[in-house]
Amino acid sequence: MTRTKQSGEPIYIVIAESLRNQIIDGIFNPGDMLPSENDLAEKFSTTRITVRKGLKSLESDGYIYSRPGKGYFVSTPEYKSFSIDFTEANETSRIRKIDLVTPNDEVAGALHLEADQKVLEISRIVTKNDLPVAYDLKYLPYDKGHPTIEREIQYAVFPEIVAAKTTPFAFYTTLSLTAESAKESLARELNCPVGVPLLVMRRFIISKDSFLGYGIRYMTGGFGPITGKSGVFKR
Amino acid sequence: MTRTKQSGEPIYIVIAESLRNQIIDGIFNPGDMLPSENDLAEKFSTTRITVRKGLKSLESDGYIYSRPGKGYFVSTPEYKSFSIDFTEANETSRIRKIDLVTPNDEVAGALHLEADQKVLEISRIVTKNDLPVAYDLKYLPYDKGHPTIEREIQYAVFPEIVAAKTTPFAFYTTLSLTAESAKESLARELNCPVGVPLLVMRRFIISKDSFLGYGIRYMTGGFGPITGKSGVFKR
DNA sequence: AAGTGGTCTAGACCACTGA
DNA sequence: CAGTGGTCTAGACCACTTG
Numbered sequence: 001m002t003r004t005k006q007s008g009e010p011i012y013i014v015i016a017e018s019l020r021n022q023i024i025d026g027i028f029n030p031g032d033m034l035p036s037e038n039d040l041a042e043k044f045s046t047t048r049i050t051v052r053k054g055l056k057s058l059e060s061d062g063y064i065y066s067r068p069g070k071g072y073f074v075s076t077p078e079y080k081s082f083s084i085d086f087t088e089a090n091e092t093s094r095i096r097k098i099d100l101v102t103p104n105d106e107v108a109g110a111l112h113l114e115a116d117q118k119v120l121e122i123s124r125i126v127t128k129n130d131l132p133v134a135y136d137l138k139y140l141p142y143d144k145g146h147p148t149i150e151r152e153i154q155y156a157v158f159p160e161i162v163a164a165k166t167t168p169f170a171f172y173t174t175l176s177l178t179a180e181s182a183k184e185s186l187a188r189e190l191n192c193p194v195g196v197p198l199l200v201m202r203r204f205i206i207s208k209d210s211f212l213g214y215g216i217r218y219m220t221g222g223f224g225p226i227t228g229k230s231g232v233f234k235r
Numbered sequence: 236m237t238r239t240k241q242s243g244e245p246i247y248i249v250i251a252e253s254l255r256n257q258i259i260d261g262i263f264n265p266g267d268m269l270p271s272e273n274d275l276a277e278k279f280s281t282t283r284i285t286v287r288k289g290l291k292s293l294e295s296d297g298y299i300y301s302r303p304g305k306g307y308f309v310s311t312p313e314y315k316s317f318s319i320d321f322t323e324a325n326e327t328s329r330i331r332k333i334d335l336v337t338p339n340d341e342v343a344g345a346l347h348l349e350a351d352q353k354v355l356e357i358s359r360i361v362t363k364n365d366l367p368v369a370y371d372l373k374y375l376p377y378d379k380g381h382p383t384i385e386r387e388i389q390y391a392v393f394p395e396i397v398a399a400k401t402t403p404f405a406f407y408t409t410l411s412l413t414a415e416s417a418k419e420s421l422a423r424e425l426n427c428p429v430g431v432p433l434l435v436m437r438r439f440i441i442s443k444d445s446f447l448g449y450g451i452r453y454m455t456g457g458f459g460p461i462t463g464k465s466g467v468f469k470r
Numbered sequence: 471a472a473g474t475g476g477t478c479t480a481g482a483c484c485a486c487t488g489a
Numbered sequence: 490c491a492g493t494g495g496t497c498t499a500g501a502c503c504a505c506t507t508g
Contacts, residue, residue: 046478082410167259199434221414472507473505480499
């Protein structure tokens with residue numbers, strides 16, 4: 001008795017596209033209620049479950065939301081969330097130094113360290129076209145029980161370094177961006193004039209119960225901008 | 236005959252949490268195949284559809300992916316995607332000037348304008364504790380057919396300004412961040428020394444077929460950092 | 471051929487919202 | 490109260506991957 005829907009697009013996608021287009025074209029506007037699941041099931045000659053699949057895909061894309069007992073409504077889009085991609089994976093860089101150091105206040109605070117605890121400092125110069133474009137510092141709490149293997153460090157990029165100490169889904173990272181001017185020591189490393197404006201990125205690697213890593217990166221104009229994209233849009 | 240599952244958590248969430256915990260604890264690792272839908276249905280005394288709901292929620296959270304004909308696999312997490320929140324909605328600011336101007340090359344290029352087309356320039360000073368912390372410039376193509384209402388402009392924030400010209404789901408925005416030093420004209424507006432490093436944010440508002448707006452914002456250290464968060468983590 | 475995920479049907483009961 | 494979305498059952502056929 002099954003109505004074998006065999007043509008190209010799955011019904012639930014047809015439903016989702018139909019509604020999405022009506023939202024983009026302004027036929028349904030933010031706050032408007034959509035037809036109920038039962039109405040849509042009848043209109044598209046299918047069942048509630050298939051209709052729901054379509055609605056849920058629109059919901060997860062941010063176009064609509066549902067209120068139990070009431071219905072589905074068009075979202076008021078938020079333009080405040082941007083997603084930016086940043087990875088060290090495809091960079092060329094060279095290790096400048098690896099050292100066990102006593103952390104300064106910034107690093108000690110970032111990693112929530114005890115008073116006399118030491119940290120591993122990894123400094124690197126990132127290059128583009130053989131010119132230095134970023135100076136990168138990473139700090140890892142020095143753990144006597146699990147001494148870090150320097151071979152690994154040389155080839156790993158940031159989050160992956162600490163992933164070895166835990167499972168890969170047990171931590172997250174944060175990022176903060178500021179503009180600062182190049183101090184003399186930085187200018188020397190980056191081969192640029194003192195006072196040049198640098199884009200500074202600070203990153204934390206955090207697991208449920210501890211601070212696994214802290215990174216500071218100073219980027220010259222040659223590094224290029226950090227770019228992102230916002231929001232709800234048909235890709 | 237229905238086995239009335241009436242206790243608190245829905246079965247599909249129990250299934251998802253169970254698998255998620257096994258992934259976080261490293262019992263299942265990236266690349267590992269999970270039990271099949273049928274196996275899980277049997278193990279949790281439910282049906283494939285309920286199992287699928289749980290698996291799909293893990294999939295949309297980035298923990299796993301599915302390959303038709305093969306099975307479900309634990310993802311290799313990506314740490315390169317950060318989400319940052321940025322909105323002008325809660326800022327205090329004052330309009331500095333609104334003008335119809337001939338765009339310079341940067342603006343004309345950003346908005347893909349014809350040679351002699353004019354743009355509306357809105358400049359604003361953002362303040363914190365009565366001190367200027369950002370200088371904000373917005374450019375909107377001047378459209379003779381739909382002259383912009385200045386009253387609206389004074390109170391709207393960026394994406395919402397152009398939303399009036401189209402439907403709210405028909406456009407997206409991009410963002411780019413750099414560090415630049417304060418030129419003299421900027422230093423005057425921001426009441427800061429010439430040469431101070433500024434965080435510069437450029438934004439584009441883009442619809443399917445046209446460029447609706449361009450914004451440049453120069454932020455002093457007083458504005459604070461731009462912050463973000465990455466990745467897959469149990470919220 | 472056997473197993474997998476992807477889609478779909480035709481029902482069901484529940485908790486919730488609003489008139 | 491009737492209508493809504495949330496959850497769930499017990500089947501089905503399909504295309505795909507692997508042996």
